[in-house]
Amino acid sequence: xxxxxxxxxxxxxxxxxxxxxxxxxxxxxxxxxxxxxxxxxxxxxxxxxxxxxxxxxxxxxxxxxxxxxxxxxxxxxxxxxxxxxxxxxxxxxxxxxxxxxxxxxxxxxxxxxxxxxxxxxxxxxxxxxxxxxxxxxxxxxxxxxxxxxxxxxxxxxxxxxxxxxxxxxxxxxxxxxxxxxxxxxxxxxxxxxxxxxxxxxxxxxxxxxxxxxxxxxxxxxxxxxxxxxxxxxxxxxxxxxxxxxxxxxxxxxxxxxxxxxxxxxxxxxxxxxxxxxxxxxxxxxx
Numbered sequence: 001x002x003x004x005x006x007x008x009x010x011x012x013x014x015x016x017x018x019x020x021x022x023x024x025x026x027x028x029x030x031x032x033x034x035x036x037x038x039x040x041x042x043x044x045x046x047x048x049x050x051x052x053x054x055x056x057x058x059x060x061x062x063x064x065x066x067x068x069x070x071x072x073x074x075x076x077x078x079x080x081x082x083x084x085x086x087x088x089x090x091x092x093x094x095x096x097x098x099x100x101x102x103x104x105x106x107x108x109x110x111x112x113x114x115x116x117x118x119x120x121x122x123x124x125x126x127x128x129x130x131x132x133x134x135x136x137x138x139x140x141x142x143x144x145x146x147x148x149x150x151x152x153x154x155x156x157x158x159x160x161x162x163x164x165x166x167x168x169x170x171x172x173x174x175x176x177x178x179x180x181x182x183x184x185x186x187x188x189x190x191x192x193x194x195x196x197x198x199x200x201x202x203x204x205x206x207x208x209x210x211x212x213x214x215x216x217x218x219x220x221x222x223x224x225x226x227x228x229x230x231x232x233x234x235x236x237x238x239x240x241x242x243x244x245x246x247x248x249x250x251x252x253x254x255x256x257x258x259x260x261x262x263x264x265x266x267x268x269x270x271x272x273x274x275x276x277x278x279x280x281x282x283x284x285x286x
Contacts, residue, residue, distance in 0.1 A: 002028050002066055003184055006052055007073035009033040015177030016071060023185045032063040054084035060091035069099040071184045082119035086126045099133040101183045106138045106195060107254055133190040135183050140197045143170035143281040150282055154215040158222045159208040162229040166255035169197035172276040175267045182270040194266040199275045201261055214282045226252050
């Protein structure tokens with residue numbers, strides 16, 4: 001049985017590949033990426049590296065050939081990834097893959113979906129209708145992505161946010177990778193949806209306190225509305241204002257509505273070790 005990981009040259013993909021290689025022989029792993037040259041070190045170890053460019057669907061079926069189980073890592077092409085994922089699922093079916101684990105997002109189960117998660121909802125529906133056995137890994141917001149906001153908050157002396165009193169169970173990317181590898185390599189996960197969370201529910205005040213303690217400088221909290229935060233994100237070199245509005249509004253509303261205020265033991269159950277805390281992730285990144 002051969003296993004396949006898409007998006008394998010990205011951070012999550014590499015971490016997942018490293019975990020998988022502790023469980024199976026290199027020749028039983030296929031890494032699919034649009035930049036095969038970036039994975040030359042894995043190829044030298046005996047892993048088969050294949051081109052799979054989600055912007056060029058004609059590359060996908062050959063990439064999936066011979067794989068029994070696949071980890072489909074969602075792309076970062078906002079606005080285009082629904083079609084990209086659908087083409088990859090169709091290619092997997094055409095190549096005879098039997099099981100797909102998909103890295104989704106917690107809001108794929110929300111009653112009020114936003115721009116951020118609509119494509120995850122579309123992908124989950126496509127997978128369910130495909131006839132494949134499946135498992136959805138609904139990852140919560142990455143703790144790793146708080147490094148930039150922490151540095152900005154330390155420089156400014158304030159954390160500017162639109163999350164109100166909402167809480168989030170930030171999860172380490174490394175824990176998401178370990179959980180994904182466990183599902184890809186293991187049995188008994190078909191038809192399951194895992195909410196992959198960190199160990200703590202953290203609101204804006206607690207987040208600012210962690211930033212302050214890790215960075216050694218005081219940080220206060222300034223709550224703003226969605227529009228103000230979107231403009232600040234866009235003006236600071238982020239996406240265009242309309243996209244920033246959808247991201248800031250979607251994530252802010254979801255946090256305020258409590259969709260991220262969920263804490264599970266999925267990481268520990270799947271990997272055998274406790275999930276890392278936001279503080280641990282930030283301290284290790286400095």
